[in-house]
Amino acid sequence: MTNHPIIIPQADPSRRIERFRAEIDEAISQVISSSHYILGTAVETFEEDFANYLGVKNCIGVASGTDALALSLRGLGITTGDEVITTALTFSATAQAILHCGATPLFVDVNPISLCIDPADIEAEITKKTKAIVPVHLFGQPADMKRVMEIASQNGLVVVEDCAQAHGASIAGRKVGSFGDASAFSFYPTKNLGGIGDSGAIMTNDDELATRLRRLRNYGMSNxxxxxxxxxxxxxxxxLQAAILSVLLRHLDDGNRERCQLADEYRRELSGLDLVLPPSSCGAVYHQFVISCKNRDRLSYQLQHQEGIITAVHYNPALHLHSAFKGTTVKSLPRTEYLTERLLSLPIQPEITFGKIKMISESIAKLTG
Ligand SMILES: Cc1ncc(COP(=O)(O)O)c(C=O)c1O
Incomplete structure (x- = not known):
């Protein structure tokens, strides 16, 4: 076994921070000088800017994307005994947040193209206990929010969008995060909008819910x-996180555009190989560029050890097979299970060059040819 030095990491958020270092240093310095370190003007400014960016009335900054999901559900009254429909092809936090409220996740299958929750499967699984739907805009591809919202309204369910991987993604010009009763964002460092540490935000057009959420994030106290x-x-x-995020928000659209150009480059370079490539839907923001291939684990191993290219597997196993979610209704999720054996996330952050995309693609062609 050769241990090749890493030439291309799967993600390296420090390169994005370095790119905007001067502006970030200035923002950090202003917070230090303000001597107001909790819920001050930097938080207010970021909340207003991000709400305007998404076209949503209220933004409530919280400690993480997981808290954004859990507090949204709690704020909407989801509690013990309730069922919440979501997908098993996502990061554990989506379903952990449901458990945090005392509710039970009910996993349904995904659409094989978008890899997001399949509305037809949601409809088939609604029971008397179902109270909410949590669609995930996975890898930066928007879920079918038109159908999800129709199903929710026909069945009296609330919707919390998990937008942790989809800052700036849109459907027919409308940003994801503006469809549901509430939506949850993560600013974990590798995200399209990622800070230097943990943080998250909840978006909602419901002013009363926003007031409840502002209390929930702060010991149940009013302001x-x-x-x-x-x-x-x-x-x-x-x-500090809010000040840093305000800087990076100014560069989010450019970063997303760069991600789309890199995705197009991958498409050109990888076309004709025995792989399934992500759909070229407009509105996607390519948090990840995820291919589907045979012998995924072998390819990932060879890319790392022979070529110095680090990839990632998102996600295997799917959540219904994690012991934390054992008590949940375990179903067979054939499309999800098929995908968990085949999906491979290639490097795609805005700081990668076209030359590196070509290198990665040539390595994949060599190893799969
Ligand atoms: C789909 C999804 N939901 C929720 C989260 C949780 O966010 P955080 O790590 O900020 O708690 C993440 C990522 O980390 C995620 O990818």
Whole structure:
């Protein structure tokens, strides 16, 4: 076995931070000088800017994407005994957040092209206990929100969009995160909009829900006094993260455009190989560029050890096979299970050059040919 030095990492958020380092340093310095470190003007500014960016009335900054999901569900009244329909082809946090509210995730299968939740499968699984749907805009591809919202409204369900991988993605010009009753974003460093640490945000057009969520993130207290009206948490976004995210938000659309150009380059370079490539849907923001291939584990191993190219497997096994979700209704999810054996995420952050995409593609062609 050769241990090839890493030439191309799967993701390297430090390169994005370095690219905008001067602006970020200035923003950090302003927070330090403000001597106001919790829920100050940097948080207010970021919340207003991100709400405007998405075209949603309220943004509530929280400590992580997981908290954004869990607090949204809690704020919408999801509780013990409720069922929440979601996908098993996602990061564990999507379903963990459902468990945090005392509810049970009910996993349904995905659409084989978008890799997002399949509306037809949602309809088939709704029971009396079902109270909510959590679609995930996986890898930056928008889920079918038109159908999801129709099904929700026909069945009296609430919808929380998991937008952790889809900052700036859109459907017919409307940004994801503006469709559901609430939506949850993560700013984990590798995300399209990623900070230097953990943080997240909840978006909603419902002012009363926004007020409840502002209390929930801050010990159940209202803003003007220190009296806890309800149970709450310490789940505030930091001033420092908010200031950094305000800088990076200014560059989000450019970064997403660069991701789309890199995706097109992969498509050109990889066409004709025995692989399934992601759909070239407009509105996608390519948080990951995920191919589907035979002998995925062998290809990933060879890319790393022979070519120095690091890839990632998102996700294997699917969530219904994790022991944390054992109590949930375990179904066979044939499309999900087929995909978990085959999906491979290639490097695609905006800082990668076209030359590197060519190198990666040539290595894949050599190893699969
Ligand atoms: C689809 C999805 N949902 C939720 C989360 C949780 O976000 P966080 O890590 O900020 O808690 C992540 C990522 O990390 C994610 O990819």
């Amino acid at each position: 003007d006094n220190r009296i806890s009206i309800t149970i709450g948490f310490n789940s505030r976004i930091d001033e």
